[in-house]
Amino acid sequence: MQSSVWLRSLVRRRLCRPWLPLLAITAFAAPLTLPVDARGQSTDPTTAKQTSRQNEAQRITIILARELRDAPPPLSLLDFPPEDEGIAGAKLAIADNNTTGRFLKQEFTLDVIEAAADELVLRVKEKASAGAGFVVADAAPNTVLALSAALDGQNALVFNAGSGDDALREENCRKNVVHTAPSRAMLADALAQYLVWKRWRRWFLVHGTQPDDLAYAAALRRAANRFGAKIVEERAYEYEVGSRRADGGHEQIQQQIPTFTQNVPDYDVLVIADESDQFGEYIPYMTWDARPVAGTQGLVAASWHPALEQWGGTQFQSRFQKLANRPARPLDYNVWIAIRSIGEAATRTRSADPEKLIAYLKSAEFDVAGFKGRKLTFRAWNGQLRQPILLSTPKLPLTVSPQPGFLHQFSELDTLGVDEPESKCSNYAP
Amino acid sequence: MSRIGTALSISLAAGSILFAPQISAQTVFVTNEKDNTVTVIDGDTLEAVKTVKVGQRPRGVTLSKDEKWLLICASDDNTVQVYDARTMEFVKSLPSGPDPELFILHPSGNPLYIANEDDNLVTVVDIEKGTVLAEIPVGVEPEGMGISPDGKLLVNTSETTNMAHFIDTATNEIIDNVLVDSRPRFAEFTKDGRQVWVSAEIGGTVTVIQPETREILAKITFSIPGIVQDAIQPVGVRVTKDGKRAFVALGPANRVAVVNAETFEVEKYLLVGQRVWQLAFSPDERLLFTTNGASNDVSVIDTEKLRVLRSIKVGRYPWGVAVASF
Numbered sequence: 001m002q003s004s005v006w007l008r009s010l011v012r013r014r015l016c017r018p019w020l021p022l023l024a025i026t027a028f029a030a031p032l033t034l035p036v037d038a039r040g041q042s043t044d045p046t047t048a049k050q051t052s053r054q055n056e057a058q059r060i061t062i063i064l065a066r067e068l069r070d071a072p073p074p075l076s077l078l079d080f081p082p083e084d085e086g087i088a089g090a091k092l093a094i095a096d097n098n099t100t101g102r103f104l105k106q107e108f109t110l111d112v113i114e115a116a117a118d119e120l121v122l123r124v125k126e127k128a129s130a131g132a133g134f135v136v137a138d139a140a141p142n143t144v145l146a147l148s149a150a151l152d153g154q155n156a157l158v159f160n161a162g163s164g165d166d167a168l169r170e171e172n173c174r175k176n177v178v179h180t181a182p183s184r185a186m187l188a189d190a191l192a193q194y195l196v197w198k199r200w201r202r203w204f205l206v207h208g209t210q211p212d213d214l215a216y217a218a219a220l221r222r223a224a225n226r227f228g229a230k231i232v233e234e235r236a237y238e239y240e241v242g243s244r245r246a247d248g249g250h251e252q253i254q255q256q257i258p259t260f261t262q263n264v265p266d267y268d269v270l271v272i273a274d275e276s277d278q279f280g281e282y283i284p285y286m287t288w289d290a291r292p293v294a295g296t297q298g299l300v301a302a303s304w305h306p307a308l309e310q311w312g313g314t315q316f317q318s319r320f321q322k323l324a325n326r327p328a329r330p331l332d333y334n335v336w337i338a339i340r341s342i343g344e345a346a347t348r349t350r351s352a353d354p355e356k357l358i359a360y361l362k363s364a365e366f367d368v369a370g371f372k373g374r375k376l377t378f379r380a381w382n383g384q385l386r387q388p389i390l391l392s393t394p395k396l397p398l399t400v401s402p403q404p405g406f407l408h409q410f411s412e413l414d415t416l417g418v419d420e421p422e423s424k425c426s427n428y429a430p
Numbered sequence: 431m432s433r434i435g436t437a438l439s440i441s442l443a444a445g446s447i448l449f450a451p452q453i454s455a456q457t458v459f460v461t462n463e464k465d466n467t468v469t470v471i472d473g474d475t476l477e478a479v480k481t482v483k484v485g486q487r488p489r490g491v492t493l494s495k496d497e498k499w500l501l502i503c504a505s506d507d508n509t510v511q512v513y514d515a516r517t518m519e520f521v522k523s524l525p526s527g528p529d530p531e532l533f534i535l536h537p538s539g540n541p542l543y544i545a546n547e548d549d550n551l552v553t554v555v556d557i558e559k560g561t562v563l564a565e566i567p568v569g570v571e572p573e574g575m576g577i578s579p580d581g582k583l584l585v586n587t588s589e590t591t592n593m594a595h596f597i598d599t600a601t602n603e604i605i606d607n608v609l610v611d612s613r614p615r616f617a618e619f620t621k622d623g624r625q626v627w628v629s630a631e632i633g634g635t636v637t638v639i640q641p642e643t644r645e646i647l648a649k650i651t652f653s654i655p656g657i658v659q660d661a662i663q664p665v666g667v668r669v670t671k672d673g674k675r676a677f678v679a680l681g682p683a684n685r686v687a688v689v690n691a692e693t694f695e696v697e698k699y700l701l702v703g704q705r706v707w708q709l710a711f712s713p714d715e716r717l718l719f720t721t722n723g724a725s726n727d728v729s730v731i732d733t734e735k736l737r738v739l740r741s742i743k744v745g746r747y748p749w750g751v752a753v754a755s756f
Contacts, residue, residue, distance in 0.1 A: 312589060347591075347592065367632070369589075369612045374632065
C-alpha cells in the first residue's frame, strides 16, 4: 500500500524525466519477474513466490567487431565516414532492445572492438570463449571468414553487417554467419529492376579497376542478363590516384569525362561501378550524351537512406539523430537491424542463452520489423536477410525494390540477389 | 432540419446514393496527414463540405464526450489542438508531450491519454485545465490506445517493442505487458469490456486478449486470394457494440476484413481504397468510414449489407476519422 503511494508521487515528481529510477521500475514491475509464459499471464504479486534467479536480469552481450582498414579518401568532402559509423547504429539498437528488455528483465550490453584483422580475430575469440554469443562484424570478407573459423564449434553467431561480397553468401557461406548487409547481387538487382521498369534497357557500363569495382560490375552484368537489359558498351576508367585535392580541378574534368564517354552506341543510362569512389561523382552531367547515371553514384541502391520517412522511418531517424548527432548511414542500419534481431529473438524466446536465440533467429518463426513496410527474415539457405532495397539520390530515397510486377513463388524479396535454386551455398544450415 | 430536407432532396434528385439513408444526422471528420487539414463530411449526403487548415501532420482525431470539441493530434507541432466541433473554430492547444500520434479519452470525458510516438511515453492530460497529469514510460514507439468501458484499464501498444502494455488508470502504472506480433498499431476494447483487440501491422495478425487475466483468447490471421501475405497489414480495428462483428483495416491489402467477433473467423473482405488504416462507425453503426491513405479518399461501408457504397475524395494521406452525431 505505502509503496504504491510513494510510487504514484514518484511518477508525478518525475514528470520532467521520462525515465524512472531502475529501483522503482523493478519494484512496480514485480509481477514481471515471475515466470510468465508466452501469453504474459500475470500472477498476484503478494502471494507468488519469487526466486532470486528470477529477480536477476538476463544479460546478453553483443560484440561489435570493426576491422580497421586503410581506405582511399572519398571524392567528396561530404562523404568522409564518421568515426562512429556503425557504432552509433549499435548503440541505438542496444537502447531500443533495453527499452523492451526492461519489461522482461533482459539487459543488453555492447562491447566494441576495433583493430586490424589479426588482432580483431584474436580479441573476439577471447570474448567468445568467455561466453559472448553474438558478433556483429564490420569487416572485409576474409576477416569475416576468419571470425567464423575462430568461433567454429561454439554457440556463437557472426552477423556480417559490412560486406556485400557475393562469395560470402555463396561458396564461402558458413553455418555461423548470417548477413544483414545486402549482397552486391541484391543491390544490382534492385537497380536493374527499376531501370527495366523505366524501360531504360540499354546500358553503358563504366567501371573502376579496383577489385571491389570489378565485383560490382560483375553484379551489374548478372543483373542485366537476369532482368533483360543490354550492356551496349563497357569501359574501364583508368585513373592515377593522385592528390585528392588540388587548387584546380574542374577544368580538366570537364575535358576528360566527355571525351571518355563519347562514341558510345545508343544507350539509355550510364551504369557505374566505382565502389572505391575515385571518379564516379564526376560522371553525372558531364557525359558526352545527356544521360542519367545510376550504380555506385547517381541513383544508388542501398539498405538505408538518412531521409527515409516512410513506414515510421521518421522515428528511427529521430532517435538516431538524438543519439549520434548525425544522420544514419547504411552501415549504421545494417548493424542496428542485426542487434535488433538478437533483441527480437530474446523477446520471443524469453531467453538469453545464445544457443536458443540463434536457433530461433534462424527458424521459420523469426521475423523482425525494420521500418521498410514488411517483415524481414533470414533466408534459410544462406542466412541473408531479405529486405527491400532503397534507390536514392543523395537527398532522397526515390523508389524501393522489388519493383511492382516482379513476381516470385515465395517472396518478392527473393527476386533480389541469388535465389535458392541458384545457390552455391552448401555450408549454411538453420 | 432544413439541412436534412436539402440532403434528402439532393439524394432523391441526383440518385447518386445507392440506398435511402435513415435520416440520422452525422458529421465525419477526417485528418489529412500531408495536407495539414481536416475534411468535414456531411454524413447524410456523404459529401465533403469543408476543409479546415489545422496544425502540422494531423493524425489521431477524436470528439469530446459532449461532442462540443474536436481534438486533433498535431504531431509535428507537438501539441493536441482543440476545435469547436460545430464551427471548426480553433479553441485552444493542449500540452501533449512530443509527437502525439493517437489518443483516447477516459469514458468519463477526462483525462486524455496520449501516445508520444517519438519518446516512448504516454502522457495523461486534463483537457479542461490543460495540464499534464502524468507521464508513463512505455515501450518503443507507442501508438495504439484503448480504454476499458469502466475506464479502469488503459492499453497502449508499442510498435518496436511489440507489446500491449496494460496500465491501471488509478495509479498510472503498467501492471502487465503482453507480447504480440510485430509492430502493433491499434488497441480496441469491446463494449462489454471483456476483450481487447490488438492489431500487428507487420506480423499480419490481430490478437484478442482477455483484459483481466491477460489470457490470449484468439489470434486472427488473414488470407486474401491474389494478395501477397506481406501486404496484409492490419491497423485499425472496430467492434460493434453488440460484440457480434469486428472490422479490421488491412493497410496495403486495400481491404477491410469483416470478422465474426464470436467465432473470430473472417467472413468477408471488402475492397476499399489504397492503404486503409483507420475506421469509425456512424453513431448507429450502420455505416463504417475508412481512411485510405494512398488513394486520398474515404470509403463508406454499409455494415448490414456488407457493401462498399462509395468513396469520398478528401485531402492527401487521410489518417484519422471521427464521427459526430450532429
